[in-house]
Amino acid sequence: MQVVFQITSGEPDVQLSMLGQLHNLLQQAAVTQTRIGVEVVVHGHAWNLLLINGNPLSEKVQSLQERAVKFLICQNTLNSRQLPISQLLPLTEIVPAGIFHLIQRQQEGWAYIRC
Amino acid sequence: MQVVFQITSGEPDVQLSMLGQLHNLLQQAAVTQTRIGVEVVVHGHAWNLLLINGNPLSEKVQSLQERAVKFLICQNTLNSRQLPISQLLPLTEIVPAGIFHLIQRQQEGWAYIRC
């Protein structure tokens, strides 16, 4: 089972809700002994979810990263906000274009969840 | 043709718009003589869409249920709101984790519509 999440919202409410969904997902995968690959494409206003400093959700994100959820930031988002990768959580990976990656994954057979 | 809808919004506007889309979908399926399976995963704030009492949209939901649209509520949503299933429309079904079900369906080849 493989799934890519998309988040574009900068609102803590929406972000917290997604983190809860990821938690529920991993739990259900464990219960049903399902192997699962999970990626989260972060773009648009959602970049603050991956900040090291001043980010009330950073611990939750890191705890999911430790459970093998990959968080990917869009290079276009970094550029347009002049945001250095050094300000983001260390396990964050970069994709050149978030939308392109989301499409590629779906064409490879991954499921898609829009947050 | 098989499709799973996802709704998380508690706003009547969004809910009404989804019910209209489901109606249009069934109509177009009838016109083109297409067999279609439809499920709606209800989670997050959207649970009020399935209430028996005080729910202005309950008739529309039931009319869709009679036309073979399945409405599924997430067990996690019931738990976190301490909502007994007896308060929900009788044909409502339960899935352990809404997100997990949405992914499973897509991996089985179902289309996905995010409301």
Place this chain on the structure above:
Amino acid sequence: MQVVFQITSGEPDVQLSMLGQLHNLLQQAAVTQTRIGVEVVVHGHAWNLLLINGNPLSEKVQSLQERAVKFLICQNTLNSRQLPISQLLPLTEIVPAGIFHLIQRQQEGWAYIRC
């Protein structure tokens, strides 16, 4: 690579963000020499994106149309708003039911992006 976008929002912010994503997508497809087919299903409140007059985004839409992005409007949307197709940008195409088309495309193997 084939993808269908869905937009239902009438807000310029959301619409502009989608046009930016389409631009980034085409650019990344060019960089990676990927052939890509793109359709945008416009329904609900999003119809104003395709207006000829009084539409600040019309030039951007037309520039994407010239780069082979197809914009499709839902007949149900035209009907419910009594909107004549003559008020919409000339390359706009009509689909009988937007949701039906979105599902059909996914079942044909297209990826799906919800705006």
